[in-house]
Amino acid sequence: MRRLAAALLLALALGSCSKPDHRTHLYLQRFFGECGAQYGGSTDIAKAEGECGIITAMVNRFNAENPDIHVDVNVVAWPGYPQLTAQVAARDPPDLVTMHEGVISDYALKGLLEPVDGYLKIGGVDEKDFTEAARAGVTINGHAYGLPWDTHGGLFHVNTALFAKAGLMRGGKPVLPNTAEEMIAQARQFERRTGKPYLLQSNVGDPAFAARNLYTYMMAQGAVLFPDAHHIRLNTPIGVAVAKFFRQLNTERLGTQNMDTPAAIAAFISGEGGIYPTGTWMIGSFQQEATTPGRPLYNSYAVFPYPRLWGAHVEYVSGHSWVVPTRERTPQQKQAIARFFKFMAAHNYDWARTGHIPAFKSVLADPRFKALPHRGDIAPLADIGRPLPSNVQRQNAIEGIVGEEAAAAFTGQKTIERGLADAERRVNDLLAEVD
């Protein structure tokens, strides 16, 4: 017994004699899931696939290339803001956090995020290289509050085999409409010739879908969605015109009804519709289907930004960024953050393999990026992309309200005027409670 106790004490003593750690630690918090089983030890970014795989390999590589720094990763359930808010309230926020650009204002305007201009300067990251969409997404009152990492927004994912059957292919490319009337006409032609819906719509449980459509086509017509930081304006002749257009598509059964996101994705992959308007993040999955023989989408996939139907060719977008929550840090930690930013900016091409649009002009012009499937077609999103005004807070919650009410107006659950008025009232009530 005594021997056993002595052995246990010895083991405890040896276990407590760990090697002193002189590295500078950064605490990074991110979403995108956990894939340690596949990529936990990988530093080969080029071989990593998907958002989770690529970010995991990137951080591993950073740690390997910077032996004096160690980035400790905390993976949170998407989108991670309840946890971040709790950490901020407990005065123990991380050093680096992934944040959607539309959420930055919620934290930055309360002084909970540091401006990162200094880190960018120390790291040698040229802000002039940011794309317009990326710059607008992270800039508040003239300061960058995050390292922009990508731009993501809606795209028209097209089944080219069905488009060919509908007689809507020219020179190997799908013919997309240039006006609202043209889109209705093409949708009717498509439905008549293929017997399938022109649009696959995830109107159920996906408020971002309807909000994206309304924002995009109101912005295109020059509408000012937010006359100030505390008010939204949707129930206008422009808003009504956009809603009437989508209502007509639904009334004529040119778009699917009652589909949620998984159902719409499954329908598109199964060749059950012409266009699925969804985000950049689905390119990888759809491209995989398009390169797998025997699948309904095999050799039948193309993707483009939302077409210009009215006014200017602009589109509502958001993006991912890296932000730095406010807290005390050592000079070494500040240097480490700057080096992390430099590393991430230098590997923005690798992240663009996920399907998201790069945040840097130089990457957009990079032949490697242009050589990726469909990237030449979707690259204009970096120029035409417009985020919501950076001084408007609660953009996520607003999107939820607007999407819910817009979907009700588009599908006929509410009258158009009622849906838009309800959206305005609910958003304005919400913004009235914001400081």
Next chain:
Amino acid sequence: MAARVRPNGMTPLAWLALGLAALIMVAPLLWTVLLSLKHNADLVGHSGAALRPPYTLENYGAIFGNSLTLRWLLNSTIVAIGQTAGVLILASLAGYAFARLEFPLRRTLFVIVLLGLAVPSQAVILPQHQLFAWLHLHNSYPGLILPGLVAPFGVFFMTTYMRGIPKELDEAAMLDGASRWTIFWKIIVPLTMPAQSTLAVFTFLGAWNDYWWPLISATRSDMYTLTVGLAAAQMNYAQTSGLGYLMAQAVFASVPIFIVYIIFQKQIVRAMAGAAVR
């Protein structure tokens, strides 16, 4: 013609109805298991692919490939057992006091405890979070266990049960010279075992399934409970591109609950039927 009745009193029609009801109950569970045994890619287009082989254990392999999964399992076990033990001790002591002892403001205090049943945990989450931050208890086992010990239902449950035990037993023990503690420990507690086990099962299940408090209190991944950890491990579009993995997570997280149910099914059924409260 009268329906043929079997020795156990069940007619074939009743058996058929029972079988059909059982099938309806089991179908979602079976569907979950089948989905968990398929490659994610096979399910993207049609979840109906789950009905056809080939099947694989790769999704379960991915769960265990994450080095923190067993840690999360351990955390959940510690938190669930800690809360269960704490609730049983506190609820039994409080129940005994309310059921047997005379002290000032007893009725008022009991009403205050009952009012606790009407306060949803979300209503107090902000001050509770601030308090635990002030005490530096976030990202710790006490931080995860302590809020669960506030159990008005447990106190009410044990009080009601103990009131049903004849006071003559206490009086006889007192005549034999037993102290209050001896009466509580050697007479009352053994007689409340059915209620104790019922309360234990409900507390354990509640603690195991809790998501909201661990989500905001355990913000470091090594302190996640299983529910939070598995949610964090999901990709953004798990319901489409990672459906098999998502379902494997659901099955994996349910297994301990299933085991608890198998062991304590008698108590659970009795509690559901209200038979544990006399």
